[in-house]
Amino acid sequence: MLKNPALAALTRWAAQHPDLVPAGRIGIAFSGGADSTALLWAARELWGQKRLCALHVNHQLQASAAAFAHHCAQACFDLGVPYAEAVLQVEVVPGASVEEAAREARYLALSELAQAQNCALVLLAQHGDDQAETVLLALLRGAGPRGLAAMPAQMQRHGCTFARPLLECGAAELRHWLKAHDVSFLNDPMNADPAFRRSRIRHELVPVLARLEPAYRQTLGRSAALCAAADRQIQERASQHLRDCLQPQGLHLATLRALGGASAGEVLRLWLRQNGQRLDRARTDELVRQILRTEQGAHRLELRLPACVLQRQGAFLLLSRGEAAP
Structure with missing residues (x-):
């Protein structure tokens, strides 16, 4: 029987990072999409449903936001996984990006939900294709090492630990497993909207890269890891210089x-x-x-x-x- 690739990745990640896995509850950022659905099923099999809490953030930025929230709540009820939801009103100051404001608001809401549910760790479902697209986006905007480092495997935000255990997985294999096991998930219409550069990279550029370099996901992921190491050194020096300059x-x-x-x-x-x-x-x-x-x-x-x-x-x-x- 086909095994959940998210379970294999999550099991390896947990074995490699025992210091990050708390003895208590673990939060799963759950959007209802394919990736977070595969992660939720994998975490349930690895740790059991009572040890988890699915955390859903409703930004109210799409007409389908309420339907997504309802789907998430029902899916968790069916799985026996505790569920918590935050409804946001994203405020954007003039000159700021809506996407960036929504992302920052999401991390804050997830950390607050996690703390309310006694979760010291929140798992995010971004995978290797997401990481590759993030690197390509950074390249196209002329980013330096910090931008090219793309998404960190783990980070601290608002007093909460976030981790991405699926960065070695591909989107297609996750969806293949879900469909093979008749697990329902939602498709975010923004993922196919050509108005968004990430969507065009996913549907137009990535297929070309896959033909030229089948291991593009691993190659770009390795480049991101090298840039992250370089950026850490740059930030350490910058921190020291800032202490010297700041009065x-x-x-x-x-x-x-x-x-x-x-x-x-x-x-x-x-x-x-x-x-x-x-x-x-x-x-x-x-x-x-x-x-x-x-x-x-x-x-x-x-x-x-x-x-x-x-x-x-x-x-x-x-x-x-x-x-x-x-």
Whole structure:
């Protein structure tokens, strides 16, 4: 009989990361799609339904959101798996991305659901094809090592541990198992919408790559792992430099200038991330260019971000809460 590939991957992951698997309850981020359905069935077989809690986040961003939530609740009832749901109203500040705001809201909601259900670990169902698409998206936008590292295998968010045990699996094999066992799942219409670049990569670019390089998923996954290792070293240096630059008044510009352009850019990006802000590379490069000439001028250096203002005050660069950029 055909075995669930998610179960094989989850079993290997659990054996390799015994320190991450809690003795108590484990949360499963459950959207009702094929991938999270395969993961839920695998976790139920490995640990038993009473040890799990399926966590569903309803963003209310699609007309079918309520139907997805109903499907998830019914599927968990049929499996005997405890179920918890969060309904969100995603707020997007001017200048910010709806997709990014929804993603951040989802992680926060999942962590809150997990804590309420006494789950120290939440498993996410992204697989190897998702990882490959994320690497390709990062390449097409000219990302550096941090972007090319794609999705981490595990991470900490909002006091909760998240892990992706299916990164070695492919989408087709997961769906093949579900259909062979007549397990119902939902198809997200966004996955086939050509308006989204990820969808076009999945349906137009990936088939070409698969013909040219059948092991593309493993190859791109390996590249992502190498970029993640490189980014960790970059972030360690940036953290040290940030400690050197940061004073109660703000970032000391002379110390920041002395680092040079590349290191100053990494420090700025890290500082902004720690304050809940993100800046694309083009604007970061322009900001660094202005910082490098502050000794000769740029006294009116100012950059408006969503809900924040970045500006020079004397020898320091300050980030203050203010009106969003128009």
